[in-house]
Structures are given as structure tokens and as C-alpha cells.
Amino acid sequence: MRHALRGLGPLSRAYLLQAFRSRSAIIWNLVFPMVWLFLFGFVFYRGNPSLMMPGLFTITLISGAFFGVSYLMVSEREAGILRRYRVTPVSATTIVLANAIRAMVTLSISVGAQAAVGWLVFRYEVTGSLLLTFVIMLLGGAAFVPLGMFVGSVARDMRTAPAISNLLFFPLVFASGAAYPASQLPGWMQSATRLIPSAYLVEALQGVMLRGHGLAQLSGPIAVLLLTLVVGAWVNGRLFRWETSEPLNKQAMLTAIVVLTLLYAAAALLAPAFEMIQPLGTQ
Amino acid sequence: MADALIIQAHGLRKEYGSTVALQGLDLEIEAGGVVGILGPNGAGKTTLVEILEGLRKPTSGSVSVLGMDPTTEGRSLRERLGVQLQKTALPPELTVREMLRLFASFYSSALPIDSVLDKVDLNSQADQNATTLSGGQQQRLVVGIALIHDPQLVILDEPTTGLDPKARRDLHEVIRELRAQGRTTLLTTHYIEEAEHLCDRVVMIRDGRIVADGTPFELVGQSRDSSTIWLHVDGTMDIAPLLAAGAEPLGWEGTHYKFSTTDPTATVLALGDVLRSQGLQLIDLRLRRPTLEDVYLELMGDVPEDDVEVSP
Incomplete structure (x- = not known):
């Protein structure tokens, strides 16, 4: 096991150094979350800052887990950096985990900055447990990292990666209730919301932050997020490609899509009575 | 002595679709010294070394490098094999020292970073962002990375292509030092004078076949040239x-x-x-x-470089 993960610490550190030294990474990880924060706070949710925070955190967690992870994977593969790593004893698992660790750290910084600046400017309130809020955030971030890796493996190059990321990012944000209350969506879309994984993160965060729910009451969405993480980790072990010229494991890709769709469909059937809280300002 | 053979390849054949890159090549390399693979572009040099490195699977034939099969025992092989790929690709935003430290962490044992910096003469650039190095310095860094775990066998794919004469000479010094330490270096090149002055043995390949093999001195002696x-x-x-x-x-x-x-x-x-x-x-x-160049042109010169398939 130690042999399989040799280099994990230094590689994670190297990825983080790259992120901290790159201007575009700083814009993605710090500027964008602030833009979302002020746009929500001053424009969409005026007078109701507490209501906006669960959705806002969801957006930041998803974009942090999604774009950075997939772009790093695709660009390293395309540039031949992974090929260079391949002629050393470093394992694919080490590379994937280091990328995930980098994502979790930068994502924590993004959410942390958003939480701190948001509190200073808007004075939002958290009804439930802060610890549980924190745990759900970490779990949410972790659950979406494999999804970013999925894009990173499926996308052929840096031209297709942003297209696929955005194609998935917009429904994850806009049809899940994260950016826009699900109850204000058309009826057919409200049912479709249940098929979108980020809806469960919104549900869990709203549950603890706005309704003061505890772990027992949130076990449903938390279980869905955990299963998303497990399926995502499984499929990434099979999809990882060192080089662009390697064929994509289409069978694993389709299996993951089918399993996740069935998971969300089952979750939708088991827990249909979930009411998203509407921001007062938009009523 | 079978165990003195560091590389053994028999009947190595590699096809990419309808293109045949290697046509049943046999190669045995003993431990120690510098072996040069010389040939025009498209001769199969890179395909050959990438098979030895385990980056490509041969269509047929057998390979053993340091007594291991590169496709199935890749990870153990790479502990003792140092590689410089033809296309330099290094992670961005890291200094020379950070880069060496990163690669060192992938191996079960590695040389001290400072000794590698000495070896490739990058001491004064140690804390510089690696992407800002000159072409020659970057190439030395890439070779330094290949040497970081003190490998028994070093495979360099066109290490001096695109370098100015001074940078090329510096790199030759690094390779000569490896020879002095009893390491084996396999390098591909299309510079004939490099093969002549640096290599103990030159293997010329054309159209995926070995057309000449020997010391530069022997090859010149075999020449029919006047x-x-x-x-x-x-x-x-x-x-x-x-x-x-x-x-x-x-x-x-x-x-x-x-x-x-x-x-x-x-x-x-x-x-x-x-x-x-x-x-x-x-x-x-x-x-x-006659020089090695005459021998080379005698063997390669009558065919245009991009003519891969030979007519009946």
C-alpha cells in the first residue's frame, strides 16, 4: 500500500504550488466565488442573506471540484506530463488522489473565503450544527471531485474539456435548486431536479443551515452523496488514461452513467416530499 | 554470459494500422558503455525505445530490459531505468529544485538533489522557475530527472536535438560521466558526428530494420566507400x-x-x-x-527520408 501511494505527498504539494502560483487558478478559486457571493447578496437575494448561502456554497463546491480537476487532468495528459510520470514508478492512483487532494484544499479555501466574506458583509445565520455543515460541505466537495475526473477522462483535449464541463455544470447549478429555487421551476423540471446529484447537496445544506436538521434527518441526501462518491471513485479507476491515444473504456463510462441515473431515480422515488425553501425576496 | 545482457529484443515487430514501424528487429545490448541508435526520421528509433521503456506494446516479438518484461513489470523496471522522452513536458510553475524533489519522491531511493544539480550543472538555476530556463538548461534538467534515482540503464531519445553546439557538448560530458560510472546509456540521434564521438557502439536502423551495427571504427572499416x-x-x-x-x-x-x-x-x-x-x-x-557519415549515406542516402515502404 505504501508502495502504491509513494509520492502522494510531494505530488499533492506540487499541484498546490502550481495552483497558488497560477493567476488563472486564483481567479477561479477566489475571484469567481466572490462574484457569485455579491451577485447573490446584492441582486438576487436582497434582504435574505441566510437563504442564499446553501445554494452559493453548492455552486462553489461544484465549480471547484469540477473545473480545476478536469482541466488539470486533461492538460497534463495533453501536454505529455502524464506520459513523463508514466516512465517513473508513480502509480495512477497516486496521480488521481493528488489531484483530488489539491481540489479539496483549493475548494476549502474558496468556500472558506466565501463563508468569511459573506458573514462579514451580509451577516447570514446558520440554524443547525456548524460541524455538520462543515462535514456536509467536505462530503459534497469530495462527491463532485470524481465527477470532474470523469470529465477529465472522457474529454479528449483542452478544447472539449470546457465544453463538457459547462454542459454538465449548468444543469448541476441551475436545475438543482442551487442558483434558483426548485419550487419556482416548472412542474416537470421539479421532478427532474431529483435526477441531478447537486440537488442532494443543496437539500442537505439547506436542511442543516436553514432548518436546523441533524444527521438522522439528513441521512437520505447524505447517503446519496456518499454513493455518488463511491461510484465516481470506482469508475475513475477504470477510466484513467495516461495518453490521449489510449482508447476510452466506454463500457465503464456507460456503467457509471447507468448506475448513477438509477441511484438518483431510486432516491427520487424514495423521498419525493422534499420542499426547497424559497428565498423571501423573490416571492 | 546471459546476465551481462541488459537489453534483449528478439523478432520485435510493431505495426500502426497498415504502417510497419519495426520489421522483426533483433537487438542485444551488454551492460556498460554508450550505445547510439542512428537513423533518419521515421526509421523506428522512437518506437524501439518506447517499447523498451514499456510505453508501447510490440505487435509481436519478445523484449527483456534489465531482465524484466517492460509491459508487465513496468513499475519495478522503472525503479532502475532512467528515461528522457523526445518531447520535453514538465509540470508548470515549479522551480528546478522542486521539480527534482518531486520526481525523486516517486522512487524508493534517489540521489541527493544537490548532487544531481551538480551533475547537470544547474546549481545557479536551482530556484528558478523551470519553464524560464533556456533550451539547453531545460534539456539538462530533463536528463537530471532521468538520472535522479541513479539508474543502471538510461534511455535518452534525441537528447541533443535542437541544442546549440555548447549545450550539446555539455550534455555529452554528462553522458561520458555516466559511462565512467559503469552505467549503460542508450541514446537515439540523427547527428552522425554525435554517434561517432560519443558512442561505443552504433546501431543504424532504417525502415524498422538494423542495417549496420558495430563500433564507429568497425563501421568505417566495413565501408565500401573510397x-x-x-x-x-x-x-x-x-x-x-x-x-x-x-x-x-x-x-x-x-x-x-x-x-x-x-x-x-x-x-x-x-x-x-x-x-x-x-x-x-x-x-x-x-x-x-571515409567517415561514419559516408557509411550512413551509403546505407540510407539512396532512399528519401519519408519513403517508409520499400517497393518489391
Whole structure:
């Protein structure tokens, strides 16, 4: 096991150094979350800052887990950096985990900055447990990292990666209730919301932050997020490609899509009575 | 001694669709020294080394590197194999020292970073962002990374392509030092003089086949090529005695008349007689033995570089 993960610490550190030294990474990880924060706070949710925070955190967690992870994977593969790593004893698992660790750290910084600046400017309130809020955030971030890796493996190059990321990012944000209350969506879309994984993160965060729910009451969405993480980790072990010229494991890709769709469909059937809280300002 | 063979490849064949890159190649390399794989672009050099590194699977044939199968025992092999790929690709935003430290962490044991910096002469650039290095410095860094775990076998794919003469010489020094330490270096190149001066053994490949194999000295000796003589005298000379001695006239080249001969001794002796009997003064005489380049051109020169398939 130690042999399989040799280099994990230094590689994670190297990825983080790259992120901290790159201007575009700083814009993605710090500027964008602030833009979302002020746009929500001053424009969409005026007078109701507490209501906006669960959705806002969801957006930041998803974009942090999604774009950075997939772009790093695709660009390293395309540039031949992974090929260079391949002629050393470093394992694919080490590379994937280091990328995930980098994502979790930068994502924590993004959410942390958003939480701190948001509190200073808007004075939002958290009804439930802060610890549980924190745990759900970490779990949410972790659950979406494999999804970013999925894009990173499926996308052929840096031209297709942003297209696929955005194609998935917009429904994850806009049809899940994260950016826009699900109850204000058309009826057919409200049912479709249940098929979108980020809806469960919104549900869990709203549950603890706005309704003061505890772990027992949130076990449903938390279980869905955990299963998303497990399926995502499984499929990434099979999809990882060192080089662009390697064929994509289409069978694993389709299996993951089918399993996740069935998971969300089952979750939708088991827990249909979930009411998203509407921001007062938009009523 | 079978265990002295560090690389063994038999009947190595590699096809990419309908293109055949290697056509049943056999190669055995003993431990120690510098072996150069020489050939034009598209000859199969990179395919060959990438199979040895385990980056590609041969279509058929067997390979053993350091006693291991590169496709199934890749990770153990890479503990003892140092590689420089043809296309340099390094992670961005890291300093030279950070880069070396990162790669060192992938191995079960590695040399101290400072000794590697010394070896490739990058001490004064140690804390510089690696992407801002000059071409020659970057190439030295890439070679430094290949040497970081003190590998027994080093495979360098065109390490000096695109470097200026000074940078190339510096890199040659690094490779000579490896030889002095008893390491084995396999390098591909399309610079003939590099193969001639640096390599203990030169393997020439063309169209995925080995067409010549030996020390540079042996290869030149095997050449069917003739020596060239340039002659400049202070008057008009009757060259009939030279022709009788086996020289072939090739015509004027500036002030010099050019001959080709397979027996330079006979030609030079005949020249002495001619000068004496015709009362001429010799202004300049030059003699050139065939070089490795002549051997190379003899083996490769008649086919255009991009002509991969040979007609019946």
C-alpha cells in the first residue's frame, strides 16, 4: 500500500504550488466565488442573506471540484506530463488522489473565503450544527471531485474539456435548486431536479443551515452523496488514461452513467416530499 | 554470459494500422558503455525505445530490459531505468529544485538533489522557475530527472536535438560521466558526428530494420566507400600515372583537382613519381578517409527520408 501511494505527498504539494502560483487558478478559486457571493447578496437575494448561502456554497463546491480537476487532468495528459510520470514508478492512483487532494484544499479555501466574506458583509445565520455543515460541505466537495475526473477522462483535449464541463455544470447549478429555487421551476423540471446529484447537496445544506436538521434527518441526501462518491471513485479507476491515444473504456463510462441515473431515480422515488425553501425576496 | 545482457529484443515487430514501424528487429545490448541508435526520421528509433521503456506494446516479438518484461513489470523496471522522452513536458510553475524533489519522491531511493544539480550543472538555476530556463538548461534538467534515482540503464531519445553546439557538448560530458560510472546509456540521434564521438557502439536502423551495427571504427572499416584526394600543383600535370594506380578523376573543385581511390597508398606513391618526373611543386594535398557519415549515406542516402515502404 505504501508502495502504491509513494509520492502522494510531494505530488499533492506540487499541484498546490502550481495552483497558488497560477493567476488563472486564483481567479477561479477566489475571484469567481466572490462574484457569485455579491451577485447573490446584492441582486438576487436582497434582504435574505441566510437563504442564499446553501445554494452559493453548492455552486462553489461544484465549480471547484469540477473545473480545476478536469482541466488539470486533461492538460497534463495533453501536454505529455502524464506520459513523463508514466516512465517513473508513480502509480495512477497516486496521480488521481493528488489531484483530488489539491481540489479539496483549493475548494476549502474558496468556500472558506466565501463563508468569511459573506458573514462579514451580509451577516447570514446558520440554524443547525456548524460541524455538520462543515462535514456536509467536505462530503459534497469530495462527491463532485470524481465527477470532474470523469470529465477529465472522457474529454479528449483542452478544447472539449470546457465544453463538457459547462454542459454538465449548468444543469448541476441551475436545475438543482442551487442558483434558483426548485419550487419556482416548472412542474416537470421539479421532478427532474431529483435526477441531478447537486440537488442532494443543496437539500442537505439547506436542511442543516436553514432548518436546523441533524444527521438522522439528513441521512437520505447524505447517503446519496456518499454513493455518488463511491461510484465516481470506482469508475475513475477504470477510466484513467495516461495518453490521449489510449482508447476510452466506454463500457465503464456507460456503467457509471447507468448506475448513477438509477441511484438518483431510486432516491427520487424514495423521498419525493422534499420542499426547497424559497428565498423571501423573490416571492 | 546471459546476465551481462541488459537489453534483449528478439523478432520485435510493431505495426500502426497498415504502417510497419519495426520489421522483426533483433537487438542485444551488454551492460556498460554508450550505445547510439542512428537513423533518419521515421526509421523506428522512437518506437524501439518506447517499447523498451514499456510505453508501447510490440505487435509481436519478445523484449527483456534489465531482465524484466517492460509491459508487465513496468513499475519495478522503472525503479532502475532512467528515461528522457523526445518531447520535453514538465509540470508548470515549479522551480528546478522542486521539480527534482518531486520526481525523486516517486522512487524508493534517489540521489541527493544537490548532487544531481551538480551533475547537470544547474546549481545557479536551482530556484528558478523551470519553464524560464533556456533550451539547453531545460534539456539538462530533463536528463537530471532521468538520472535522479541513479539508474543502471538510461534511455535518452534525441537528447541533443535542437541544442546549440555548447549545450550539446555539455550534455555529452554528462553522458561520458555516466559511462565512467559503469552505467549503460542508450541514446537515439540523427547527428552522425554525435554517434561517432560519443558512442561505443552504433546501431543504424532504417525502415524498422538494423542495417549496420558495430563500433564507429568497425563501421568505417566495413565501408565500401573510397578515400578522396584533393590536389593543387603549380602547373599542368599529366594524370595518367595516377589513373594507372587506380585513382578515378572527379574533376575540379576550385583550385584543386579531385580524385577518388580505394587504394590511397598506391595513389600517393604514384603522385610522388609524377611530381618528381614532371618537375611540379605541390601547393596543397588533402586526403580524406571515409567517415561514419559516408557509411550512413551509403546505407540510407539512396532512399528519401519519408519513403517508409520499400517497393518489391
